[in-house]
Amino acid sequence: MGRPKQFDPDAAVEQAMEVFWRKGYAATTPQDLVDAIGIGRGSLYNAFGSKHALFDKALRRYRDSQALALIEMLEGSGPVKDRLRKTLRFLVEMDLADPDQRGCMAVNVAAELAGTDEGATELVRRMFDRTEGAFRALVEEGQRAGEIASGRDAHAIGSLLLNTVVGLRLMVRVAEGPDRLSRVIDAMVDAL
Template sequence: MGRPKQFDPDAAVEQAMEVFWRKGYAGTTPQDLVDALGIGKGSLYNTFGSKHALFEQALRRYRDSQAVALIEMFEGPGTVKERLRKTLGFLAEMDLADPDRRGCMAVNAAAELAGTDKAATELVQRMFARTEDAFRALAEEGQRSGEIAPERDPAALGSLLLNTVVGLRLLARVAENPDRLRRVIDATVDSL
């Protein structure tokens, strides 16, 4: 009979997410994970199977937490454009306030692993599709309320807004100040 686990696997995924988010997949060593999680390599591999399997769980955790946050902001008070401006502003401010300038873990994973890691690519594709769909639904709401012209294609607007978020998250990693990000946000919302 094996010894019982001396750590919480759910908390370990959360800690691993932070390491992968900061260092990227390739930049994270098994030793980095062992050190961050406070467990032995045997426990790491017995519990998660591999560094890659743990990365997939961490990426799913990130996806789920980000989706909840996005939906909560979209369902808040205000007009569609006010909520959209608030959401984009929040993402920019969050990224700029991060001393490590990690940006978005999904965007980072796409840049690092797309085309070379099928599982990670599929996870990011699903996350982007989910985000794009949320933006499309917001655009449709804006059409119903009269804020967005009815002839605009809500799917195209969803794609535009997803592209804006990806670009903002990348720009925030290198921005010296928030001015450029504010211009992008203002131009995007005003174009709707």
């Protein structure tokens, strides 16, 4: 009898994240996960406990790798409106370049599981809160620099920018190209 195949749990979570991101939670079967990771079903359950436990790890991996990249772009240097426009365009270009047009995993999870999966809903809520906070901080920076009118409510604008990103990342899933999305980005940034 041969030795069981060894696998890297971190790589397995990464591969599972890709499957959940592409197919969604409900449509992902244990067999999909087994096939993607390259281990037996028993090893999958021994390592992660359940499909949902693996999903939770995959969603956290997404948060740690993908979602934080947006915040890092916003915290860069240069004029605030330029950074904002560049970040929004980057998201759209990245999503349009994806052959599966997966959009944002957090947005997808919110659309699929909000109200039915408390843990996933709370994790996505925290991701959105953090992103909104980064937008608010960017607006406040723009107000200090005189790029954005100081009388405007930075909290409200941060919420509006989060809503814009969620909408863009949903729209990209059915977009035929960047034109409509670019108009949204330009209108949003120019309105500030």
